[in-house]
Amino acid sequence: MPRTWWVNHKQTFSQEIKGNYLWSPKRKANGARNPFYDSMRAATPGDLVLSYADGLIRHVGRVVEFAFTAPKPEEFGATGGYWSAVGWLLPVYWVPLAAPVRPRDLIATLRPLLPDKYSPIRAATGHGLQSVYMTAIPQPVFDVVVAAGTAAGSAAFDAGVLQRGGSNSLSYRVVREELDDAVEKRVAADTTLDQTTRDAVIRARRGQGRFRDNVHAVERACRLTGITNPALLIASHIKPWRLCDTAPERLDGMNGLMLTPDADLLFDRGFVTFHDDGRPEVSTRFDKRDLRRLGLGGTAPETLGLWEAQGLSEAQAPYVASGFRPEQCAYMEYHRREVFVA
DNA sequence: CTACGCGCTCG
């Protein structure tokens, strides 16, 4: 069963509906955890979301993908100027309700259904709460609202949302491509860089050119499979290309791993990261059975069982087992903190 | 349309 959520997003409503996403910081301004930001990465593909703004629920959304790390959308403009520059981006496919619903009008019905904690609206008055962003709601709350906003009721609407969202919704791939495109334009127009450097930085986006040579000088094998055949290896940024601050960072061989295509995807997407001693860690969001299907799941899922799978002892697999250099650790710390979906 | 208090809830 999909989980049901409610998001109060008056300030960014128009941008997030139009763009088919939700965005939030990862932490509060003072660095503390925020349960509503944590909800962003708890959301699972297929979950359903009610959009609340200006006292109205006008859209229902379906979560398309797990949240991933992305810069604050530029279209926010001055809104949320104090929010962090990097946060969670959750792809959500939005569908408008036939008729907008004013929860305040339904408060008598909703009151007994609302959660005691983290309720998105006040039980007494039906007014929205500023402190709440993305919050879990019981299914009956979702059903009451959707039934009030559609002629056919929520079951039929769920089916409609689930079906229509397939073809033209956002995906991590598409969003990353757009973000990369925007960065590439800025690089191409950066007159502080000479032409040769600009070309190298742009080629580094695809793991090609000088960046690949630099990485390959440091890393000879895939950290997950142990494969050394260069034809099977992709030069993958540890700190993502789009989130690097400078050209040297984008070209630094210490900011890369040589990975096979599946490993590159898992690492890039934040489903796998590494500790400084070389141990891989797998996201709790990732189905461990899929690791096995990819040929990565051995007897010890927490270490991926790589050496066992290859019939090696840990000592016999120096590339896979070896720790990172200090320069690599700095980038990997960033990956664990900002990219990894814990 | 943005800006600024005023609230309240929760850590």
Next chain:
DNA sequence: CGAGCGCGTAG
């Protein structure tokens, strides 16, 4: 006690 993607009102 203060942070926070709302509410109401002012310009």
